[in-house]
Amino acid sequence: xxxxxxxxxxxxxxxxxxxxxxxxxxxxxxxxxxxxxxxxxxxxxxxxxxxxxxxxxxxxxxxxxxxxxxxxxxxxxxxxxxxxxxxxxxxxxxxxxxxxxxxxxxxxxxxxxxxx
Amino acid sequence: xxxxxxxxxxxxxxxxxxxxxxxxxxxxxxxxxxxxxxxxxxxxxxxxxxxxxxxxxxxxxxxxxxxxxxxxxxxxxxxxxxxxxxxxxxxxxxxxxxxxxxxxxxxxxxxxxx
Numbered sequence: 001x002x003x004x005x006x007x008x009x010x011x012x013x014x015x016x017x018x019x020x021x022x023x024x025x026x027x028x029x030x031x032x033x034x035x036x037x038x039x040x041x042x043x044x045x046x047x048x049x050x051x052x053x054x055x056x057x058x059x060x061x062x063x064x065x066x067x068x069x070x071x072x073x074x075x076x077x078x079x080x081x082x083x084x085x086x087x088x089x090x091x092x093x094x095x096x097x098x099x100x101x102x103x104x105x106x107x108x109x110x111x112x113x114x115x116x
Numbered sequence: 117x118x119x120x121x122x123x124x125x126x127x128x129x130x131x132x133x134x135x136x137x138x139x140x141x142x143x144x145x146x147x148x149x150x151x152x153x154x155x156x157x158x159x160x161x162x163x164x165x166x167x168x169x170x171x172x173x174x175x176x177x178x179x180x181x182x183x184x185x186x187x188x189x190x191x192x193x194x195x196x197x198x199x200x201x202x203x204x205x206x207x208x209x210x211x212x213x214x215x216x217x218x219x220x221x222x223x224x225x226x227x228x229x230x
Contacts, residue, residue: 107162
């Protein structure tokens with residue numbers, strides 16, 4: 001019974017293409033996140049959505065556009081892919097931002113994106 | 117802005133022994149949360165332990181415990197009776213009280229030797 005799932009697990013594509021990564025959580029959480037992990041394993045937050053509303057938007061190129069159709073889903077769409085976009089992308093979720101004992105994040109398995 | 121430092125890029129420990137991973141952070145806030153996450157080769161990010169800054173008592177979770185020194189802004193993880201399955205990348209994570217800022221350290225790769 002997967003808590004946070006991402007599809008696809010692996011994505012290989014050519015430079016310049018547009019691709020999407022889907023994320024779904026069945027935990028009933030209000031907040032979802034996207035992280036990028038580079039080749040040196042450094043993990044950096046990209047976006048955070050709370051109840052389908054954008055809360056955090058770190059400095060990422062506007063080629064990256066998150067979309068939250070409902071609070072159980074946060075998809076990441078990337079336009080005009082570049083070589084530097086190659087990384088592992090993690091989706092995560094947590095309960096409401098300010099509630100007690102709800103700060104724990106649950107991560108998806110990651111999507112390895114390779115741009116050729 | 118908050119920063120998290122893990123000064124040990126790699127560590128190794130003999131099976132059944134104890135190892136301590138270090139983490140320091142910088143913040144001007146008084147209320148915040150700290151976590152240790154583990155990332156095995158499967159890439160899944162797994163929560164190991166969490167600590168609320170307002171609690172003086174160190175968190176423990178089975179073989180995992182922390183040494184939280186708020187004044188020193190230090191948050192080390194001790195793994196007792198190390199097992200082969202503990203081999204992974206370990207990330208120290210800071211979260212502010214408003215829940216809008218999660219900051220990951222650069223990670224420590226732990227190897228467990230049989």
